[in-house]
Every structure is written in C-alpha cells, then in structure tokens.
Amino acid sequence: MKNVIVGQSGGPSPVINSSLAGVYVKAKEMGADIVYGMRHGIEGFLQEKIVDLGTVLTDQAQVELLKKTPAAFLGSCRFKLPDPEKKPEVFEQIFALLNKYEIKAFIYIGGNDSMDTIRKLSDYAVSSGSDIKFVGAPKTIDNDLAETDHTPGFGSAAKFIAAMTKESIRDQVVYQNKTVYILEVMGRNAGWLTAATALSRGEDCTGPDLIYLPEVPFDLSKFREKVAQLLEKKNAITVAVSEGIHDAEGTYICEYASADKAVDAFGHKQMGGTASYLTQYCAAEFGCKVRPIEFSTLQRCCAHISSLTDVNEAFASGSKAVEAALSGQNGLMATLVRESGDPYVCTIGLSDVHYISNVERCVPLEWITDDGSGISDEFIKYARPLIMGENPPIMVNGIPYHLVLK
C-alpha cells in the first residue's frame, strides 16, 4: 500500500482547499492507494480522526467545488508539537499511527507554525530511521513565509481587501461633512495585507489617504498631524492600519486601550482593537465623525471573490508538495518562484523547511514611503498579478455553495 495523508493547520484561507485539491489529484495521479485527510490537523490525527478523501471527492465536479469552498475543509488546529527530546511519546504515537495506516507521504498545508511541525516530524523521521516523507504546502493570507515569493491565500485576501477598500471609499465620499474612516486589516508583524488596501488605487479611486504597517513604528502625534492636515483639504479621510501597529517602544496601539491581551498556544498576543482605539482617539482630537471598519475574519474566508491566480497557485503548490514526498524528498516546503514580473510567470519550487519554520518575512522597508504612512508603486507591481482572475462561486439559492464534510 502506498498511502498519503494530508492535513490543514493554522488560520484558514480562501484557497487552502485548492491546495488540498492539488494534493489529492496529484497523489491519485501518482498511484496513491488511499489519500487520507486528518481532521483538525495534527491535533485531530493524534485523536485518530481521519477521513478517506476518496469517499468525498468522488468526481471532478467535487474537486472543483472544493476549490470554491473557503476555510479548512478538513478542519484546522493551532497545536504546537513539543520538542521530540522532551516528549518523545508524542512522536512515537504519531509514527505508530502513520505506520498503522501505511502512510508513505505526509503533507501539511499551513503557515510558519505549521512548517515547524513539518520540520520536527521530518527530522524525527531521519533520526528514527523511518522512510515516511514529510513535505509542507504553504498557506497563509499573511504572506509572511520565507523562501517563497508569496504565499497561497494572500492573493485572494488581498483581492477582497482591495475590492472592499474601493467599495468603502465610494461609500465614504458621498457626504460633504468631515469623517475619518479607520480600516483595520489583519497582520501582526507583517503588513502585506494592509499594504493591499493600496491596490484599490486607480483612475477611478484614490485609495486610502494613509496606510500604516507594523514594519515601521507608529507615532500617534505624527498621525494626528497627518489627519489634521488632510481634514483641512478633504471631507472623507481613509486610514488603513495593520492590527499589529506598535510604537517605537514596541507597545501595540491596541494595547493603549487595554493592556491585558490574551496569548495563544504559540505565545502570540491576540490582536484586535486598533481601529477601535484610533476611532476614539480621532473623535476626541478632531470632534468629527469617525468610523472603524474591521475586515476581521471576512478577509480569510472570502472565497466568493478569490483570485484565480491564487487558486491555481495553491493547487499547484499542493501538487508539488505531494509529488516531492512521493518522489522520496523530505523536510521541504513547496515555494512560489516568480520567474518574471511582467509578464507575470510563476513556477513552483522547493525549499528546506529549516529556513522557513518560525521565520517571518515582512514588507521590505523600501516599499514603505519615507514618512511611514504610504506604500510605493513597487509593492503594487509585486502584488497586482497575484489578485488577477476570477474563480466565481457556484451560486445556489442566491449565495455560494460549498463542499462540506459531514
């Protein structure tokens, strides 16, 4: 038996299921007997929650429907594998289960925390003499993985953010009174998604007036000055901020409102509240109407406006990951390689997960304007190709239809 197992981990994305589809289709093409899906990632696998994907993806239409379904089809988890030296029993349990189901290739679709899982498992396989191969497929709307030009998920989230920013700006400019709109976008340390609000710029839209990324310290008094200047010139001011903007001392702006933020399994502080704080601040400073708009989790599940480029690259990177594992490669992640910018050409490569896990790739400082409140055209050139093309949903009863695991 030559079986494959695939899992999804971390925050969902609009195209994480396209990667799953890519793994499934390529694995079957390469002669895999059973392609198992782990429910809720490695956490669910440890509870032996698995599904035979062949019983769900029964024809090509189901595979296409999977590519139009947002959020982890198999379920996800935020589970950090322990160090194998400290808790070898967890690894022994995982490998016993893998052997029980005659798994030859283990594919994990996720971000840098998930690549930490691939790193630990692939290292353990080598040190314990197992011939099971572990390869990662990249996934994160945050676009913060090292070794890859961009990540599957970013293009679709960026497309939604750019489209909604543009539609919002249309909504904002209708009145003659002074109003400040604060758009809050996901991104703890990397501002890629916030930068994507600049993709709304065009001959029919000015884009946000101010854009603040976490790559550059946020200075509240300089911000106040900028907004005050803008309010003298125009009525509706649009400010886009990353949830993770912080001051020069490293204090998150959202902590200005309340200092005791919860911490997740990986020790990351829970974000949120930045727009809310800046709304109160601006209302008090300027005495005008201020409206926060938080894209919240909508930006990671917006499959109805996903980018076809992104969908196809997610599929291809899933295919590449399982192809590598079934060809005997181990401890790698599929990467997106930009061969050419204009015309845009992207191929799929492979990189060692040791260079990827627990590393965050941020927006280059030279793509942020000198005063830290804008985005250069270099970013636009980089990001524009990633949001191109449509993968329209299958509409049933007026809304998108999804493939669901029951």
Next chain:
Amino acid sequence: MKNVIVGQSGGPSPVINSSLAGVYVKAKEMGADIVYGMRHGIEGFLQEKIVDLGTVLTDQAQVELLKKTPAAFLGSCRFKLPDPEKKPEVFEQIFALLNKYEIKAFIYIGGNDSMDTIRKLSDYAVSSGSDIKFVGAPKTIDNDLAETDHTPGFGSAAKFIAAMTKESIRDQVVYQNKTVYILEVMGRNAGWLTAATALSRGEDCTGPDLIYLPEVPFDLSKFREKVAQLLEKKNAITVAVSEGIHDAEGTYICEYASADKAVDAFGHKQMGGTASYLTQYCAAEFGCKVRPIEFSTLQRCCAHISSLTDVNEAFASGSKAVEAALSGQNGLMATLVRESGDPYVCTIGLSDVHYISNVERCVPLEWITDDGSGISDEFIKYARPLIMGENPPIMVNGIPYHLVLK
C-alpha cells in the same frame, strides 16, 4: 424646456445608482431635455451644485457601469428640510432654483427621511400653485419603508450578509476549541438585515445558532443561558445581532458599554458597539474565545455581489418614479408590489408619500420564533427571491471598476 432633476439622499446602497440609471433612461425616453443630478442631495442643490447627467452618461455602456457602481454616484446628504411654515425662505429658494433650471419633475431617491423631503416639497408645490411634480424612488438597505413589499438595496445587502455569514461559519467551524462569534448587522429599529443572516441556512450550512432582532426586547440573562446550552453541544457558536437590540426598558445593549451615544441630524442615536459589548460579556461569562465580526458599512457598498433581482427592481422603480412625475403625478413614491411569491413576480406601483415618510416597517413578530432568538421559514420565503441572480462587476486590474463623477 422639459427638464428633470434627480437626487440621492441618506445612507448609500449597492443599487442606489441603478435607480438613478432608471430615472435617467426613462426621462430621456419620455423626451426630457436635460436630466440634472443634484450633488449631495437637497443640501447640495441649495448650494446650486448640479450636474447635467447627459454629459456623464454618454452611452449605454456608461449606464451599465453606473448600475455596477455602489454608493451614491451624485453624492448624498443627511439634511432635514424645515417646516415650510417656520422657514418659508428655504422653500422659496428651492422653488426659485427649480424654476431657474426649468425643472418639471423632481425625483428623490432615498429612505423614509428622504420621503419626508418629497412630502414637504410636493405639499408646498400644491399650496403655492407650482406645477412642478415631486416623486420619490425608494432606497434603503434597511427594508423599513411602508407601503412597499421590500426596498431596492435590501436584496443586495441581504445577499452580501448571507454570503459572508455562510463563509464566516465555514471559517468558524474549523477548530475543535470553544469559540463564540458575534456578527453585528445594521438595523436600528428594523431587523430585516439581521434576519438575512438566516439566508445562509441550507444543506451545506446550519446558519447562525441565534439571531436577535430589535423587534423583540433582548434579555441578557436568557441570552447567557442559550449560549451556555449551545457551548455544551458544539464548538463554534454563531450569534447574529442587530446593532439596535435593546432591553425591555428600551436601553440599547451598545449603551451598556457607554451611555453617551451621539445623535444625528434626524435625532437618531448613532449605533455600533453591540458586538463589542457582547464579546466582552461572553468572554467574562464563559472564559472562552469570543470574536466580534461587524459587517459595518461593507454591507451597504457591496456592489461586487449585488442581486440582479435587486438591481433590476431598483432600475424599474427609478423609471416608474420619473414616469409618474412627467405624467403629472405628485407626492408619490414608487413601490415594489409582490404579485406572486412562487413563482416570484414583482411589479412597480405608486403610493402616497404621506403614508410613507417617517414611518418604519419592522419584521412581523410572527416571523420571529417564540423565544425571540430565531427566524421562521416565512421570512426565508419572503427574502430568498430578493437575493437571486448576479450582476457581476467589470473587473479591471483584478478589482471592480466604477463610474466616478469627477
């Protein structure tokens, strides 16, 4: 000269420009010489800010693009006309301007506050012996106008809300840990849009677990009990709430957090903060993760996923309004008349604005479940036809393109 003037007022909607297109096309068809648009509604008109729409809508493609552009193309206002007895000079100024531009028909696209404007102007025309005719075209995502089965704008906002609720629920069910999601939807006194979250229900989606409308008093302790029961049975709980839910004493839940809410030109309290308050409440009560999701202004500018039924009805009601005015009728609003539910057939009628202005139509209590936390199938039957059909945007550079007045 037989000239027409048209304005847009109140909060924008995804299809308010389809009504504008309907007014323009029908007015030209009926031989109008110039169709003027007032910038920023009656407020801008008083400042003599007008535009000749013939210079912008130069061909049929521009008209179609207008139908795909969200938010008031002409700009909007929230301007309450005074009583003509108290400030006759405002009315004298308006009629002097109307005569200056040889206007025969005045069309105002808006909600019940805007129909108050039509009522005052049409009454003034009659009492002052003017032969200018004033007719309203309905517009509000809130669906709270009297005398009409539903309002243009509701169908598209409901489609966005239903689609995003469904995509969010897909995102929410991926984890195994306990989480409560609070979706906050617009609606001060009428819960139509919040009820629209129930349209996410289907064979591939359960829909929200709890839905609270402002039509029924909200009881915090009963809510706590419901959520506690649900948390024993499942991991991800989805609660949809209107921003305007209030307790039996009439205190808004968002006021529990801060009592001093600002008031707009019409004396309406500014909403917002309901999800935020309930998030803090649930986090303290249940000790689990709680996430607020506010659709905020996105729900009124979401033209990229507008309902074709809604777009067509908005166009037809704009046409009907100007047809009535140019045929010599006065003091009316175009209405949507449901001739048949299944198959859905809708025609356009006319009603006296005196029955419409300043009246709010709420969700019938019999469509709300007895315990006040759910929506019946009667609502689904009513609302489903209104979200059917697509009016896909023209995509340029990966995002929707809009017609803009420069």
